[in-house]
Amino acid sequence: MGLDDRTENLPENRTAEPDGPDAERVTPYGRKAVFAATLGYAMDGFDLQILGFALPAIIVGLGLTTTEAGWLATITLVGTVVGAMIFGTLADRYGRVKMLTYSIVLFAVFTALTALSQGFVEMAIFRFIAGTGIGGEFGIGMALAAEAFPALKRARATSIVGVGFQLGVLLAAIISAPVITLWGWQGLFVIGIFPAVIAAIFRSRLHEPDAFLKQKAAAAVEKPPNPFRLLVADRRTARTSLGIVIICSVQNFGYYGIMTWLPTYLSKQIGLSLTASATWTAVTIGGMIFGILLFGQLADRIGRRRAFWIFQAGACLALLGYAQLSDPLAVLAGGAVMGIFANGMLGGYGAVIAENYPTAARATAQNVLFGIGRGVGGLAPLVVALVAGASGFTTALSFLALIYIVDMAAMFLIPERATEELDTTPR
Numbered sequence: 001m002g003l004d005d006r007t008e009n010l011p012e013n014r015t016a017e018p019d020g021p022d023a024e025r026v027t028p029y030g031r032k033a034v035f036a037a038t039l040g041y042a043m044d045g046f047d048l049q050i051l052g053f054a055l056p057a058i059i060v061g062l063g064l065t066t067t068e069a070g071w072l073a074t075i076t077l078v079g080t081v082v083g084a085m086i087f088g089t090l091a092d093r094y095g096r097v098k099m100l101t102y103s104i105v106l107f108a109v110f111t112a113l114t115a116l117s118q119g120f121v122e123m124a125i126f127r128f129i130a131g132t133g134i135g136g137e138f139g140i141g142m143a144l145a146a147e148a149f150p151a152l153k154r155a156r157a158t159s160i161v162g163v164g165f166q167l168g169v170l171l172a173a174i175i176s177a178p179v180i181t182l183w184g185w186q187g188l189f190v191i192g193i194f195p196a197v198i199a200a201i202f203r204s205r206l207h208e209p210d211a212f213l214k215q216k217a218a219a220a221v222e223k224p225p226n227p228f229r230l231l232v233a234d235r236r237t238a239r240t241s242l243g244i245v246i247i248c249s250v251q252n253f254g255y256y257g258i259m260t261w262l263p264t265y266l267s268k269q270i271g272l273s274l275t276a277s278a279t280w281t282a283v284t285i286g287g288m289i290f291g292i293l294l295f296g297q298l299a300d301r302i303g304r305r306r307a308f309w310i311f312q313a314g315a316c317l318a319l320l321g322y323a324q325l326s327d328p329l330a331v332l333a334g335g336a337v338m339g340i341f342a343n344g345m346l347g348g349y350g351a352v353i354a355e356n357y358p359t360a361a362r363a364t365a366q367n368v369l370f371g372i373g374r375g376v377g378g379l380a381p382l383v384v385a386l387v388a389g390a391s392g393f394t395t396a397l398s399f400l401a402l403i404y405i406v407d408m409a410a411m412f413l414i415p416e417r418a419t420e421e422l423d424t425t426p427r
Helices: 028-062 066-094 096-116 120-148 151-183 185-205 210-219 235-268 274-302 304-322 328-343 346-356 359-377 380-391 393-413
Strands: none
Touching: 028 066, 028 096, 028 120, 028 151, 028 185, 066 096, 066 120, 066 359, 096 120, 096 185, 120 151, 120 210, 120 346, 120 359, 151 185, 151 274, 151 346, 210 359, 235 274, 235 304, 235 328, 235 346, 235 359, 235 380, 235 393, 274 304, 274 328, 274 346, 304 328, 304 346, 304 393, 346 359, 380 393
16 A cells, blocks of 8 residues: 555544644644653663663672573563553553653662662562563553654654664663662662653643543543454454564564674674674664664655565665674674664554554553564574574574565555544544
């Protein structure tokens, strides 16, 4: 479906965005909403990353086994899945701004409490609860950004939110070593309390988006619909949900497969030192940030499906090419290109999901569908390790490249709805 036929066969209450001078106008509210959502997702990336940097010191300080340390990361991710399911539904019922604030405060407080842990059990409890807060932020933030921006710039808004995660990862990489040196691993987690303060400030200055308020008013005279049922409301919607689960799974599988093993690949295959590997990894993340912003521009101009196809094909070719490189400078440039395409699509999922579900289920759809993809992506480090162990890292990277072919096919299941108004019907 191209841009010329994107308004065909639309469900009732879906119309094309009206033309005129206001069609592309970004309001001050829209900017504040996107900033709040970006901040929340940045803290998501920051929190998940600092645990990895702190684990060696935590193992020594608390006398944990390697297995227990590994479980801390797993428990955090389990918490994110639980939080995604809970907070997405609550955001559809009680409000995006309100639940985004609560999720940030929850994760910030329990991240800070992690610093008080005296053993594995305490830390596991704190990490799980912090994870539930982290899990709510992606979907709520994406729904908020999509509803606050004009349709003609919706993908750019959700892409900016997507950049937040990468900025959080970079921040963690920059400050972790000096903070641990000065104040120990506890200092990293104490810093986690600051987002709660910022969230409280934004909560007082940001009202709910108009799309949610309209849905809330309509739902006041009817029983609120079950948001989970709306994800499979009919055959067409169920097909759309399947397609989105597939592309979200490939996105997360590719990201975790690349970022988990990239330092090891650079060290063993290319012979780079740990410091050099960190530099090369940072360049790859820089490519990801540029790619996310570029994708948002393209998706708003040529449509979601075409933009996804360009980046999916680019990710496949970039990974195949990267697996053949051996010169350090070539690996540096190749990493940036790989980052552009492999993670550039991140912000696009927020726009695509927002456009395919009504306001009554939009945050639920964001969190549930992307959360399933994150769960599948969590298998990537294990699968890559098994393939690399049997056939080498070059083969493992080539395997990751091939999954983007599945990604391209899945786009046929997802309608093209760029530039359409969001559906506010509580059906």
